[in-house]
Amino acid sequence: MKQGIHPKYNSDGIVCTTCGTRWMIGTTRPNLRVEICANCHPFYTGEQRIVDTAGQVDRFMKRLSASQNRQAAIEKQRGSAKPQTPPKKSLLKELYGDDA
Numbered sequence: 001m002k003q004g005i006h007p008k009y010n011s012d013g014i015v016c017t018t019c020g021t022r023w024m025i026g027t028t029r030p031n032l033r034v035e036i037c038a039n040c041h042p043f044y045t046g047e048q049r050i051v052d053t054a055g056q057v058d059r060f061m062k063r064l065s066a067s068q069n070r071q072a073a074i075e076k077q078r079g080s081a082k083p084q085t086p087p088k089k090s091l092l093k094e095l096y097g098d099d100a
């Protein structure tokens, strides 16, 4: 092997940050990490679960609850500002009259 032209070979492996498994693979980059591996990916485990390493589910749930609160406030404001309109006739009754 010629000296000075080859990168340093690391055999300390790749670590999965979700399940902590260390995969013993030789690499030229030190401290490689992956977010998901065959040990914890739902396709391989057969479980229906969401692997949330970036906090995307938490962000979505926050946005959803904020949106629902805003919608509830708007509905409350509408309910107090306007009197309730009578319920609409059903489409069948509009088309065929009351005797249908």
Ligand SMILES: [Zn+2]
Residues within 6 Å of the ligand: 016, 017, 018, 019, 020, 021, 035, 036, 037, 038, 039, 040, 041
């Ligand atoms: Zn994993």
